[in-house]
Amino acid sequence: MSTVEKPTTCNNNTGGYRRPGPIESFVSNGLRTFDYYFDLPLKHTDPASKETIVVFARRVIAVERQADAEKLPWLIFFQGGPGFQGPAYNSGWVKTAAKKYNVLLLDQRGTGLSTAMTVQSLSQFKTAQEQAEYFMQFRADSIVRDSELIRETLLANCTEKRWSLLGQSFGGFCITTYLSMFPESITAAYITGGIPPMLDSLETVYQQSYRSVIAHTERYYKRFPLDIKRVKKIMKHLATHEVRLPTGGILTPRKFQQLGLNFGVSGGMDRVHALCLQAFVNLNGKEELSSLFLTEMASQEHIPPIYAVMHESIYCDGPGVASNWTASRLLNGEFKCVFGYSAQDFEAFDDDASKKVYFTGEHMYDWMLDDYASLQPLKECADILAKCTTWPKLYNPEVLAKNTVPVAAAMYYDDMYVDRECCERTAKAIQGIRLWVTNEYMHSGLRDNEGILTKLIKMVNGEIDVPVA
Incomplete structure (x- = not known):
């Protein structure tokens, strides 16, 4: 019997999060931004641990949608990598998406304005073993659990408590983990060049x-x-x-x-x-x-x-x-x-x-x-x-085989970083995924052409007729 995991919470005096409201906001290039910082558990699966780290996220909406921003759906973006911060708020696809969504650009733990993962910060540990145990908390499973706690906070007063996911490259790996762990929290998922090769060695x-x-x-x-x-x-x-x-x-x-x-x-x-x-x-x-x-x-x-x-x-x-x-x-x-x-x-x-x-x-x-x-x-x-041989599971094949979340993925035919054949094998294991295989774009397609996200959204909405796995 497959199970869907529920997130843990961080117990402190602010209900789990420090500074749940935006710390800073500015307008630039037709976009309004809101910056958030969250204190989240370092070790999500260890309730006894009281250690926390800071995770940063930037909310972006088009200036002309400010009046009804609270009614707009949410879209969280997972960056490629691992180890790279979220994209610039004025990226091409962000500007387009911000007209329809509250776009949340996440600096995944250890990157950008989140608690830094640097050689300098790692020098605080006395041994290499301690460093390694710290590193182990920075994989996709922890990133997804961070995101789930952030969703509970930011969407607490929204009528729709779910949000949509967009992931580029490694970000698509994170989405597949999210689909495995918390599918009930997702409205739709969009993957660009990032279906993980979970069935291959x-x-x-x-x-x-x-x-x-x-x-x-x-x-x-x-x-x-x-x-x-x-x-x-x-x-x-x-x-x-x-x-x-x-x-x-x-x-x-x-x-x-x-x-x-x-x-x-x-x-x-x-x-x-x-x-x-x-x-x-x-x-x-x-x-x-x-x-x-x-x-x-x-x-x-x-x-x-x-x-x-x-x-x-x-x-x-x-x-x-x-x-x-x-x-x-x-x-x-x-x-x-x-x-x-x-x-x-x-x-x-x-x-x-x-x-x-x-x-x-x-x-x-x-x-x-x-x-x-x-x-x-x-x-x-x-x-x-x-x-290390004690890595936790990232994917739940049973949950993915029964997936009901609308998923659309752009798969680049000659992708140098994420092998197409491996991705196709995984795609067959995700119920209902809609695939767009193209040789028009390279791995950087989302950055190069904002129309890619638009097409994926149309695929999920049924505006484009594509095969469904």
């Missing part, structure tokens, strides 16, 4: 991810064929010289390869090409990597700890599953011949146009805790989390 997920970034690298070189030689030149220089970044860190070949993370969003390949064009300068007859190039590469080092340390854990659905640095294991094994290079390799195929350097994609590696100075203090903690 980590090995399958990352095997598909590597194959996808190989294909995207080929497309990059087809668009910019002269970059085949430029990239090899950069890689050879990095393999034979110690290159220091303005931040003090060392730029290694494998760090440069991580620029492939850009290939799956609109304009990403163009940005990498522009960087390769300005890579070298000639100083007194000697070529060196330019300060512009090094400054841009240094900016790539600013990786949120949650994104770097917890990324593989988002695929660990329940006890008995350990991430065990899957991306690293596959890179050093099955895919080593594609992505592994040495200085001798570049000497061998320097002038051979058929030989290419392949970039990596959205993969977090164990060596990053050595190569990235900002992450080095978390190395032991990250290893503990990689070996």
Whole structure:
């Protein structure tokens, strides 16, 4: 018999929340915003724990709808990541949605204006084990429980106590967890590029991810064929010289390869090409990597700890599953011949146009805790989390199989970050989901075209005839 979980509450003198009303409000660009801060339990499943964290959320409505704002339905947005704060209040889709909804932009716990998850804040813990136990409270299950308590507060005086959900990428993973835990709280759910591969192993997920970034690298070189030689030149220089970044860190070949993370969003390949064009300068007859190039590469080092340390854990659905640095294991094994290079390799195929350097994609590696100075203090903690086998369940297949919440999802045919085939298998396990599979957009579709949300809403409303699972 499947069960639907009820949220716990935080017992303090304000009925569970500090400052339940908006702290600040302003008008800009035709939008009215209201800023909220909530004191929420750090450990939702431990009633004995009194620890709390602050979670920030910004409510946005169109200025022309202020008079009837209390009558408008609510739409909460879950950002991609994990580890990234909510989008700007004046984003294209937000402006459109704010004419019909109270849009709530959530800074998921540990991000943005919520209680910070930084190397600095983590230094308060005495041991790496304590750090790891803290990190474990920042997955989708905790984010969803935060949201449910926020809903109870903000919609307490509304006639309609439910709200709609919108999730991009990892935000779609959060929505699937929400559908598993609190379906009775949801009016409708909209997912863009983010149906989780809950039926596939980590090995399958990352095997598909590597194959996808190989294909995207080929497309990059087809668009910019002269970059085949430029990239090899950069890689050879990095393999034979110690290159220091303005931040003090060392730029290694494998760090440069991580620029492939850009290939799956609109304009990403163009940005990498522009960087390769300005890579070298000639100083007194000697070529060196330019300060512009090094400054841009240094900016790539600013990786949120949650994104770097917890990324593989988002695929660990329940006890008995350990991430065990899957991306690293596959890179050093099955895919080593594609992505592994040495200085001798570049000497061998320097002038051979058929030989290419392949970039990596959205993969977090164990060596990053050595190569990235900002992450080095978390190395032991990250290893503990990689070996962890006590992760709680994120999804309830029984509840999803009987789902009655209207769900519409945009699935991008060549999505480099969330494999389409894995997503399709999950979609078949969610009763009633409406799928829109398209090759018109990349993973950044929601950011690029506000019409995507409009179409998903029409799908749920029955204004567009699409197949229902």
